[in-house]
Amino acid sequence: MIIIEKNEGLKIDYSTRTTKLTLKDELTIDLSKYERDFPVHLDICRNEFDMLTFGLSTRYVAQIDIPAREYQMVENGTDEEGAPKYDKVAVPFDMGKVTLTLWSMEG
Numbered sequence: 205m206i207i208i209e210k211n212e213g214l215k216i217d218y219s220t221r222t223t224k225l226t227l228k229d230e231l232t233i234d235l236s237k238y239e240r241d242f243p244v245h246l247d248i249c250r251n252e253f254d255m256l257t258f259g260l261s262t263r264y265v266a267q268i269d270i271p272a273r274e275y276q277m278v279e280n281g282t283d284e285e286g287a288p289k290y291d292k293v294a295v296p297f298d299m300g301k302v303t304l305t306l307w308s309m310e311g
Contacts, residue, residue: 206303213308216265223297225304227266231256235270236297244270250309267305 205220219226223236227248238244246268249261256265274295279288 205299206301208303208305210264210267210305211308213310215306216309218266218304218306220299223299225268225302227256233268235268235299235302238270239273239297240270241273243272246270264307265309266307269303269305271301 205225209215216228218228224232224234226232231248233246238246247259247264248266248268249257249259250263250265251257251261275292276295277290278293280291281289283289
């Protein structure tokens with residue numbers, strides 16, 4: 205996972221396990237479930253009750269950027285003319301390509 209600290213100050217506690225990101229031991233997100241054929245951007249904020257929420261709210265805590273799903277062409281036999289046939293197969297989700305941008309919890 206690529207980590208960017210957007211500003212100075214204390215950041216939210218986070219941990220990762222396989223394809224899951226946990227923030228403040230309160231919100232766990234399986235990032236592989238959000239992978240699409242286009243880049244995905246998720247905003248995580250704190251609301252006025254100090255709860256973590258998706259989308260815009262009182263204060264940014266983190267932003268998650270998941271790159272577009274990648275594919276590879278895998279040979280799958282031959283056609284009736286003897287030419288190779290290929291299947292488009294999704295490359296497994298890679299947490300190392302996800303960017304987590306952290307914002308200060310202070311203020």
